Amino acid sequence: MAPLHSLIAALCIFVSTVYTSSESLNRRLSNGLAVTPLMGWNSYNHYSCSPNESIIHSNAQALVDLGLKTSGYQYATVDCGWTLPARAADGTITWNPALFPSGYPALGVFIHGLGLKFGVYSDGGVQMCMTGTPAQVGSLYTFASWGADLLKYDNCYSDAATDYPNVNYAPSVSPEARYANMSEAVLATGRPMVFQVCDWGVDFPSAWAPALGNSWRISNDIIPAFRTIARILNQAVPQTSFAGPGQWLDLDMLEVGNNVFTTPEEQTHFSLWSIVKSPLVIGAALKDTYTAISAASLAILKNANVIGYNQDSLGIAASFRRRWTDEGYEIWAGSLSGGRTVVAVINWNNVARSLTLDLPDVGFQTAGTIKDIWNGISTTNVVTSYTGAVQAHGTLLLELSGTTAAGQYAISDAVVSGNTATFSRIYGATASSNYTLLVTFAAASSSAITVTINSTPHTLAAHSTSLTTTISLSAANDNTLTIASNPLPASITITEPPQAFYPSTSFALSGSSTRSTCATGLCQPVGSKIGYLTPSGSASLSITAPSSSSAGSKFVEVYFCNNDIAFSTSWTTGTNTRNMTISVNGQVTRIEVPLSGKSSELFSPGLGWEDTGTFGVLTEGWVAGANTVVVGNVYGAEGVVNYGADFVGMGVYW
Ligand SMILES: *[C@@H]1O[C@H](CO)[C@@H](O)[C@H](O)[C@H]1NC(C)=O
Ligand SMILES: *[C@@H]1O[C@H](CO)[C@@H](O)[C@H](O)[C@H]1NC(C)=O
Ligand SMILES: *[C@@H]1O[C@H](CO)[C@@H](O)[C@H](O)[C@H]1NC(C)=O
Ligand SMILES: *[C@@H]1O[C@H](CO)[C@@H](O)[C@H](O)[C@H]1NC(C)=O
Helix, strand or coil: CCCHHHHHHHHCCCCCCCCCHHHHHCCCCCCCCCCCCCEECEEEEHHHHCCCHHHHHHHHHHHHCHHHHHHCCEEEEECCEEECCCCCCCCCCCCCCCCCCCCHHHHHHHHHCCCCEEEEECCCCCCCCCCCCCCCCCCCCHHHCCCCCEEEEEEEEEEHHHHEEEECCCCCCCCCCHHHHHHHHHHHHHCCCEEEEEECCCCCCCHHHHCCEEECCCCCCCCCCHHHHHHHHHHHHHHHCCCEECEEECCCCCCHHHHHCCCHHHHHHHHHHCCCCCEECCCCCECCCCEEEEEEHHHCCCHHHHHHHHCCCCCCCCCEEEEECCCEEEEEEEHHHHHCEEEEECCCCCEEEEEEEEEHHHHHEEEEEEEEECCEEEEEEEEEEEEEEECCCCCEEEEEEEEECEEEEEEEHEEEEEEEEEEEECCCCEEEEEEEEEEEEECCCCCEEEEEEEEEEEEECCCEEEECCCCCCCCCCEEEEEEECCCCCCCEECCEEEEEEEEHHHHHHEEEEEHHHHHHCCCCCEEEEEECCCCCCCEEEEEEEEECCCCECCCCCCECCCCCCCCCCHHHCCCCCCCEEEEEECCCEEEEEEECCCCCCCCCCCCCCCCEEEEEEEEEECCCCCCEEEEECCCCCHCCCCCEEEEEEEEEEE
16 A cells, blocks of 8 residues: 555645545445435524423424525424423323423424424433433334434433443443444334434544434534634544535534624634534524524525535535644635535634635636625636635635636636746745646647747657646745747646655654554554654754755645544633644744544544644745754643644655
């Protein structure tokens, strides 16, 4: 098998996170439901574990009256708090008649009467979350007889070994078997019921839940604070490839409309949940005695373009592509049907500004049309990059169509004057004199012709239609290339230089840092990693630039491990990132990496801390000859965690 880094180089240097296992081969539940992510409403985010009949009636009615049902929101789910503490005489659990005087069967009839679907909630423990209910085994046929169309199955009070605490994020037994039992029981009812696995990401359910349910929570709960958005997205980074038609990563219910986020923040939240193909479950009070959702939030929830990305027939979850840490923005992108692509540029900074998407960062050179959704603008014939206004904490959400592959430029992209073509929006990810330029002509000529490229003459051989040479580009989106020849070429193709990989095994340790060997197949492509990177512990290497290399900014791909899942800190600091610093001849670049773990943190041999992720970043300070490179976490004392991510290796694009 080819080493990972050469595969990555062969693909595209701008895909910043690449993993190796093939999720699609895993068994998947096929119940014909939630073929596109489910859309609906749930009582929890606004009403917590205190739903009641009038709340459910008025909100279900509002789904219809506000046009949300027409937009696709079909399921109305009553979350925790609906039951009586004791079981009925026949052993089933039942509704609390003080809260639901007409009863659950009547509630099902009411919801179905509105043309909606009825979602019920239960828990695989001895109590439901925050209520006093005993175990629920035996209640499923009751749910089915009440006309339930969806079961959300929670994970509180479920760990027998520790005497059933409310939550245990590190149980001695995986939740999988309990969810497998319930999945089978749901199928056995014979009633089509969406099964939502809700174990908050304990034991990495992406690895097993696709066989059992239609969606599974990947993380601890969303909270009413904007930092929750980054935490949940960071957790999704290594998992997006597990999503597909009928099985979706559940990023948790929406906070849109709960008056906790600004409008741009709600747009960011809704955009990303949509394109990562999370279920879209409204968690706001749409309508009750005291509350009505605002027009601005309603407009976000009903945006037909964004809903269309979520419900797209390809069912591909957008993935993380690139992050500019200090600059405070990042890019996610995913394919849509019809040859389109959706791209989100998230502005994490608390100021409005313009942000630029360089199309090659998502694999393209030109786009026939870019629809800028939240700005309400459409632009045609976009070459190399697109710049748009974005609010504080907002997102530039772009739909690209009619795209061409990165590095491909047609003669029509150039300004032609006589026999000279000037291409002016040439993109370089890294400063290098080793880009490959392929110049292609429409037809061969019977004799050799001279092709002058940036003032240097080259020869196109007789009877040939193309010539190849190397060119220099700086790390910018506005390099210029001139080609003079008669005839002019039809097109040019520019390919990035290859990556030279420097494994952590060739770095020297200092201070707190330590080297550890990883389980077979993990810490790819090296098999070991350096950990305990702190302000007083680093890894260093003298790297000699190839003689052809130009000095300046180099695109570097950092191979790292981070499995700092923020289970218990979700409610407070809320970060699951880790910092790293890369110093080149003393010039420090800080990166804040997302999670890379895609194994269970509890039961797999690598404990998730040996799964490699890659993070692409432009680093400054490279010179000809020897370069002192130090990988560490020099600002660790200023952060939440003193330790950096673990370091596996580094690829440099010379
Ligand atoms: C249902 O909840 C609403 C809103 O909190 C409240 O006004 C109403 O009194 C509740 N009804 C019952 C029966 O508890
Ligand atoms: C699954 O169901 C079987 C049969 O009812 C039961 O014996 C077993 O304990 C259940 N497993 C779990 C983990 O709940
Ligand atoms: C330049 O790129 C070519 C392939 O594109 C590669 O074979 C060669 O090693 C590179 N040279 C340097 C000095 O990196
Ligand atoms: C990463 O560094 C930044 C800047 O020093 C800091 O604000 C942040 O808390 C750090 N992150 C962690 C996980 O320590």
